[in-house]
Amino acid sequence: MSRPDAGPVVRHLAQLPAVGLEELTTEAALLTRVDRKYLVPSATARRIFASFSTDTRVLEMDGRRTFEYDSVYFDTPTLDSYMLAAHGRRRRFKVRTRTYVDSGVSFLEVKTEGAREATVKERIPYEPGDRDRLTEEGLAYINETLAAAIGDIEFGPLEPVLSTRYDRTTLYLPGSGSRATIDTDVTWQRPDGTPWVLDNAVVVETKSGSAPGPLDKHLWAHGVRPCRISKFATGMAALHPELPANRWNQTLRRRLPLRPAN
Secondary structure: OOOOOOHHHHHHHHHOOEEOHHHHHHHHOOOEEEEEEEEEEHHHHHHHHHOOOOOOEEEOEOOEOOEEEEEEEEEOOOOHHHHHHHOOOOOOEEEEEEEEOOOOEEEEEEEEEOHHHOEEEEEEEEOHHHOOOOOHHHHHHHHHHHHHHHOOOOOOOOEEEEEEEEEEEEEEEOOOOEEEEEEEEEEEEOOOOOOEEEOOEEEEEEEEOOOOOHHHHHHHHOOOOOOOOOOOHHHHHHHOOOOOOHHHHHHHHHHOOEEEOO
16 A cells, blocks of 8 residues: 655645745744644645645745754763653753754754753754764763753763654744744664654644744644654654653554654
């Protein structure tokens, strides 16, 4: 049986006006933000975006509107970063490299939880060839950033534990100053393991201030509610069934259709 394609979800958005990266960064950088995440079947996503009439623009660079992302997540041998997230600790953190495959640009990113569950992301440019390892400069940046954000915290050496790949389309909603992303072909892979792809579903993530944006309200009106899904934590829990996954159990049991990548 053929698998329905998520492609029409983003092809519909080709009709919308474009926004450039510089304007998007200036108007809606939102490095401190509240993220709301949704796991949406592809057919449902097509209907939702076809009926979304709010003024929306699509990020376009060099004639492209969909871009490939590649991220490598790092954790300690005892998985401190994952365990802090799994148990909902306030002083949790996430370390990853992110590579924008189409442009060949990489960053080292440190994400922490700020006040009222707002995500704070800080990053520095990074060599693409070092994407799956941490340099001395990178480790110094991580230690400095974590100390400033959440205080002194002891953890073991960091090593790559998970990689993710996906295609992303970014939306800008100028009326609210918010933005959203649509991720298709989401793939998780353990180091030297089999890649697993999210089957016939997309991940929609809205990024706004404390108040929900117009896309959130449109999703809610169509019966789609936020769910707990983290590309790092949910991916780790899905590929490591022995780990505690109470925060993502509902997503894993009911909503996460995975299949081995071709």
